[in-house]
Amino acid sequence: MGIDVDVIFKIAGVGIIVAFLVTILDQAGKKEYSQWVVLIGFIYILFQVATIVNDLFQKIKSVFYFNG
Amino acid sequence: MIKIIGAICIIIATSWIGFEASKALSERTRQLRILRSALQSLEAEIMYGHAPLHEASRRIAKQISRPVSEIFDYFAMNLIKADTTASDAWNKALEVVWKRTAFKTTELEILKQFGETLGKHDLMQQQKQIRLALTHLEREEDEAREKQASYGKMFRNLGFLIGLFIIILLM
Numbered sequence: 009m010g011i012d013v014d015v016i017f018k019i020a021g022v023g024i025i026v027a028f029l030v031t032i033l034d035q036a037g038k039k040e041y042s043q044w045v046v047l048i049g050f051i052y053i054l055f056q057v058a059t060i061v062n063d064l065f066q067k068i069k070s071v072f073y074f075n076g
Numbered sequence: 077m078i079k080i081i082g083a084i085c086i087i088i089a090t091s092w093i094g095f096e097a098s099k100a101l102s103e104r105t106r107q108l109r110i111l112r113s114a115l116q117s118l119e120a121e122i123m124y125g126h127a128p129l130h131e132a133s134r135r136i137a138k139q140i141s142r143p144v145s146e147i148f149d150y151f152a153m154n155l156i157k158a159d160t161t162a163s164d165a166w167n168k169a170l171e172v173v174w175k176r177t178a179f180k181t182t183e184l185e186i187l188k189q190f191g192e193t194l195g196k197h198d199l200m201q202q203q204k205q206i207r208l209a210l211t212h213l214e215r216e217e218d219e220a221r222e223k224q225a226s227y228g229k230m231f232r233n234l235g236f237l238i239g240l241f242i243i244i245l246l247m
Contacts, residue, residue, distance in 0.1 A: 021244045029237050036230040052245065 015060065019053050079247070086246075087239040094235020098228040103178040105224050108217040110144045111183075112210060115190075119206045122199065129162055129195060130155040146173045147187075162195030186212045 026049035033042035114136050121132035130152045137148035147169050154165035170187055190209035197205065 018244055018247065022241070025237055025241045025244065029234070029241070032230055032233045032237070036226055038230075 015056060019056065022049055022053055025049075083243045083247075086242055087236070090235045090239030090242070091232075092235070094232045094238075097231040097235070098224075100178055101220070101224040101228050101231070104180070105217060105220045107144055107178050108183070108213060108220055110140050112213050112217065114140050114144060114148065115206055115210055115213070119203060119210075122206075123203055143173070143177045146176065163191045163193075166191030166194055183213070183216055186216070 026045055029045045030042045033039070033045065117136050117139065118132055121127045121135065122129075125132065127135070133148040133155075134152040137145040137152065139145075140148075150169035150172055151166055154160065154168050155162065158165070160168075167188060170184065170191065174184055186209060190205065193202070193205040
């Protein structure tokens with residue numbers, strides 16, 4: 009359970025910081041960089057979520073197939 | 077515990093980089109302003125004081141602050157020491173000092189073009205050349221100030237936030 013809460017906080021933190029970075033870069037008129045920042049943050053969180061969901065599916069498999 | 081110390085180190089380092097980047101911007105506007113006032117006083121020294129070039133530039137070097145004053149200092153020294161033309165002495169002084177200032181290549185070009193005219197004309201022509209260099213520098217200063225206003229704050233915030241970002245990625 010501890011790990012799950014940690015991951016949620018991490019994702020929230022990345023979201024907040026990416027939002028700040030995007031607003032600052034937009035204000036300074038660097039729209040192209042802000043798009044890159046959004047993309048990098050999105051890919052990072054996607055990886056995190058993908059690994060967690062993968063864990064979940066493995067667990068479901070092992071519970072319902074009785075052979076893992 | 078070690079994690080927290082590392083996190084603080086990362087934050088300090090990235091914030092420092094941001095502050096340095098924004099300081100370089102403000103330093104450029106400051107030095108451009110100083111350079112403009114120096115050229116104005118050079119004009120005054122030549123037009124109204126009728127001072128010879130090395131004396132005028134030595135006096136100016138005393139009046140203004142460090143990195144820009146060195147240009148005039150070296151210029152005066154080169155004029156007295158060696159048997160060169162004024163534009164040669166000016167170019168040599170620029171080559172030596174330029175790396176220590178926050179100027180960019182456009183300012184260097186303006187100053188070199190100005191140096192080509194030094195000591196070649198009579199008073200009125202020389203004054204016109206100084207005025208020309210001053211207008212060029214004024215344009216550069218406006219541009220530099222605009223850049224400072226829009227990017228100076230951005231670099232500072234960017235440094236801090238990128239530090240936070242790295243910490244969250246590494247935690």
